[in-house]
Amino acid sequence: MDNCTYAVVDLETTGHSPAKGDRIIQIAIVFIENETIIKKYARFVNPEREIPVFIQQLTAITDEEVKNAPRFEEIATSISEMLQGAVFVAHNTDFDLSFLQSEFKRCGVPQFIGKKVDTVELSKILFPTSHSYRLQDLSDELGIALPAAHRADDDAEATAHLLLAALKKLRTLPEETLNLLHRRSFSLRSDLSGLIYDALKEVRKKSIGVNRLPLFRGIPYRQPNWEETAEGRAVSYPIETEEKIALLKKAFLAYEHREAQLSFMDTVFQSLTKSKEVVAEVPTGVGKTIGYLLPAALHALQTGKPVIISTFTNHLVDRIMNDELEKVRKMIGYRVNGTVLKGREQYISLGKFEELLQITDESFDETFTIMQILVWLTETKTGDVNELNVSGGGQLFIDRIRKGSNYLKDDERIVDYHLKMQEISIHSHIIITNHSMLLSDLNREKRVFRSFSGIILDEAHQFIHTAARANETVFSYTTWKYVMGQISSDTEGQLLYKILQLHERFCGNSRYIAHRLSSSFDRFSKQFDRIATVLTTHKHSSANGKSGNRIVFSLSEVEEERRTFSLLSEALSEHITNAHSISDDLAIHLNQMSEKEKAFVAEWNYWIRELTIKAGEWVEIFLDNDNENFTVYIEQDKRSLPGSLTVVKSPVDTSILLKDFMEHIREESVGVIWTSGTMKIEQDERFVVRQLGIDDEVPLLTFDAPKHFYSQSTIFIVEDMPSIQQVSQNDYIEAVADAVVQTVIATGGRLFVLFTSQDMLRKTYELIMESELLDDYALIAQGVSSGSRLKLLKSFRQFEKSVLFGTNSFWEGVDVPGETLSAVIIVRLPFSSPEDVVFKAQADRLTKLGKNSFTDLALPEAILRLRQGFGRLIRSSEDRGFFIILDRRIETKSYGKRFIDALPNVPVKKLSLQHMVNELEACYNGEELRGKLDGKEQ
Template sequence: MSFQTAAEVLGAEGAMARCIEGFQPRAQQQEMAAAVEQAMRDEQTLVCEAGTGTGKTFAYLVPALLSGQTVIISTGTKNLQDQLFQKDLPLVRKALEMPLQTALLKGRSNYLCLYRLQVTEQEGRLASRELVHQLRRVREWAGRTDSGDITEFMDIGEDSPLWPMVTSTVDNCLGAECPSFNDCHVMRARREAAGADVVVINHHLLLADMVLREDGFGELLPTANAYIIDEAHQLPEIATHFFGQTLSGRQLFELAKDALAEFHSSAADSAALSTAADKLDYAVRDFRLALGNDSSQRQPWARLRAESKVAEQLQGLENALQALQQQLEPVAERSKGLENCLERCETQLGRLALFNAEETPDQVYWVDIYSRSFVLCCTPLNVAEPFQKRMQEQRAAWVFTSATLAVNGRFDHYADQLGLTEVRTALWDSPFDFRSHALLYAPPDMPPPNSPSYVEAVMEAAVPVLEASRGRAFLLFTSHRALKQAAALLQGRCDYPLLVQGDYPRNELLRRFREQGNAVLLGTGSFWEGVDVRGEALSCVIIDKLPFAAPDDPVLQARADALRARGGNPFMELQVPRAVIALKQGVGRLIRDIDDRGVMVLCDPRLIDKPYGQVFLNSLPPMLRTRKLELVQRFFAAQAKSDIGETVAPDALPG
């Protein structure tokens, strides 16, 4: 091709403009592409924020493909991974006319396991006719799929209980001794990745590879010249889970289930094995009950461990694992499946011992509690050291990018979390005209967020805004409790369709929201990011509170204590930056396209009343601001951009 630089490819006369109808060159996109190009050429670490509409995907894909290097691109979610590989990457490759080899690689639980499919069929212990019907359809699909990627099979929902039965995990995979190893979809995907120029993965797989290499057990990913981390704001939190030890109820349940299946197929003469597997299943259930009735919460392990009923059931869990181990040892040699169960049992006993031992000061111990399960977690207080160790193992360029990384225009908080030093940083504002197309409204006279009447006050502020916007709104909450209370308060007061998180799956709620065109959707965390609704269907976003993490979160507490011990300010250096990033994600739902217009409502009075509120305001797009409801009403009624500016400017908030 005739153009040499990434910026030229993305210019008005470049290959992208020739290939994509309606392509609009953007200075921010070209500048970001040039920065990525330089980072890759000079093996630098680049941390950059690109506001909504910059087109950051093309800004890193073009230099990645032009570089001729082996590049690994990691995204935040599997949905983004699929979009990048199936849509964006082929488009750029076509425009550049470059015959590069690309590969998509996911974690093993995303691929059909032919061995476990066969075992599930032979076991015949499905709980319903629907599952039997689903199993038959999976068997039919297994005969025609090349990739084995379960997202390719749309006939069964991703939350079906069948999928764990026909996919593998790190624990139950039989590896090279699996009877279906030669046809394994996971191994085929890894072989394709090993020979590819560009490999698209997700953060979980990136970190799993780091941990595997650190432990000396091999690798999941090919060696690369450059790593591009998209949606990089998610990486530190995901790393918290990977650079530690965990033991989940699901792992224990699956061990009991698999041991029982192996008893039926290979050790039917060992009735004690069947009994031990059943007892482990009961012990896991009893331990979960001892943790309490509240679900979807995080608790410090030391606090729970001190409770007599938890300590008693913890001992019962250990006894059940030891009993299963004793029954597996004499029969393990009969099959690879039994041998695998014994290895898992020993591993899980070792992890359980970690939570029976005295806690060490450089680790954080906690429990994530769910309605039917739990995860015991132990992770380093600081993930920067293990992350840096992996980064430095080989010479490579690293690019960390997202629409939300900077706090008050700086990247110190993000760089410190991952231990990034000697980094280049860059920030490109959104090319969208926020000042003309968006209005920030902070309702007056709001009570403190900890007031018992706060949710009622939020709804009193929201109802007239919803009337002015004619529905077409997201109401985003920082807790499920507030969401449920708000949904009850809105019943009968809102003339527009109400869609409440939990009533339907997330994708179904979004489908209905887009189709109805005037709906009001109430959501919590999963709707704060990764949701893209363009056009008039979403013209208003209302946020109840600044999204500070729960102050009793044991991980946050431990890190705050460590920071305080070093003379730092945990609130300003830890809690505020985290909340700013989360708020920017929520605000980012409003304007998704060049013609979008809307009102952002931030109800939390701390935004105005507290000095740190200015940090939040400084980190948001440059919207005009008001505290007057009548200006919000006139905004929605306005037809011309000039009307908006003349209406709002006299009442602009500070900053």
């Protein structure tokens, strides 16, 4: 594709379907030759129909702007002529090119014939760690100017610069990487092979040594390294208030003095230096992260030993590493080294990756993911596969190349990222990890976390849930079927077919072994399908005529099937024995095999190990009798059976597990700080502390946010909602939908609506969608709209008029500062369902101990969740927001006051829905009026 012209095209349209009458409203083309922009073309187009309100909001193109523009028929011929002979480039050619071709056909104009380059596809390969491949997000990341997203002229120019950046990136890749990419590029959906080949030719012309990286079995990779640190550097802790403020001002231009933050810093430093344990509640508004990170860094510098910081999610881990630690460096003017440590399964196994490259039968998703990984390996400093942004199908491939064992061949040991990161952490001041990794260290023969000078557990209340999940064993029907499918098909080209071919060639007698393997798999598979049928058709006792698609019941309800569970275990054990016999036969002949043949054997052994692990899990879940410490429950969705079938074995009491963890930590004789925004509740201050297994003598301190922090927030209790316990679910959902619609219209959107039930969320969302009353708003629903929590949150932030419907994971850990979030609606008080199997087991345990399961478990948990929900609303002292509670139990039940008392001291207003809507309208109309007056004054 040397010396060609690229025509970079972007369209704005009234919708996605030209067949249904959607039309172009703006077209822009940017022409590139010799990597230089030579010409631009941009026109508005009259669609001869009204532009939908949503499209006007998205593009800022109005009916007035296109009124006098030419119809597409008038410019179609000239556009077609401009594109002929060029390479068509767009950010999603599936849309732009197909829409344009439809319009050319409608107008009787010759359609485009030629090569196409999709910059989405190209960007996914060359920028494999980007969080998003939207043009706006890529432009921000690469420093490309994009004055107005969703305007064709600006989008086309940004896409042109994105193409140029991608071409430049291609030429920086090693020759070996380009070779491996080019070999796979012919199966891509757009014509990228020419681009890659041009870069390959250019790199080959360069002098030897350019773009060189070390090779692992022919694959270029970047080695992780670290900067040596000065051991025991004398950096004093700022004792006086003025000293602390001076340091903080170095990192925060708009520093706001908060006395509680400085007190918290002192507490952390004293606990670390005196090797004491402390629990600290530090709510939003205090500056918790910097409050512990600065004293931790200073302590590490003084002692020459790292401080461990553990938090709940990998997302928070990365934020501390990439954002907060840099602020600490600015404050103390010294290179504080930080290392992120995660579990081994988070890191790539280069040995496994290289083996899979030997197997040529790749699906499109696998090929694409391999190309992303090849580029990523030239730049990653950690080997953490979570850095990659891959498709759902690609994720299955990623799971196959995760490090699954500590056994390494000699050449793998040199390049193992997991080992390298552990070595680097020894030389760090701050080791940042997640709760799961920290807990799993208990079960390692050789512990990763050793010789440290202190430990800080952020989001400490989540340690309880992490401990529970870490000790769960999960059966997933879909996962089992996937593993079974990898080794069961003897169709030509499949793994079993090739393994039997190898067995025949090197060992002979493969017909007998194939028959034996087929028979044992057939017995195992039939038993598996029978059990799946039993579990998915069981008439469980907890249904009680309730509607909803999610079904959860205890495994004890199918106790009569225990013999059937044993029969499956026996059949699976026999099949694994037969599969291992093939592995044993082939192992003798490995030295006679080619590398590709060895790769097939390694792949076979990998899946047999996976099936062996599954066999152990089966025994633990279905045949173990530890009913006192664990509960086992079955979960499924009626809409997708048997695929949704899941069985979970979960611990009832995690405090025992966490006490074991603390004994391990105390062996180090270091300071321990437990901290979170929600560590206590009124009337039972040590509820969370007890669940964490923390001794009673450990102090629990509170560092309150400044009094003015919540001054712009109000709590509304809607007192004319129907009683949730006296009406049907459908009636309550209708009332919720009405309240949401009226609130959204009054505020202009920017709302979270928080549910405790996915079923109620979906029904409320569907009812609102059917009403069409909020058609001008972007409605985003967890479990309904596609994408992860972070993706849904990004969509919510993107649109000014948006509403997000969320369940459990949106009650906490979501940061939406400023005007992006104006209100939070609480649909129901966040009690655990009394039918929840784990909750029932925990409640039964408390009852046996002579305690009240409601006051000692259900109520405290619900109060904590409500506090966490309130924490979504106000993230800075400039934020203003409304916390709206629709559940009247907060007013009518005796325990309601405990919920209110647990929230910050802000105005609480009990009023009807109409009066609340009137107040909101007055507030937002007043704001709009003030904005107009301010505009006139300027």
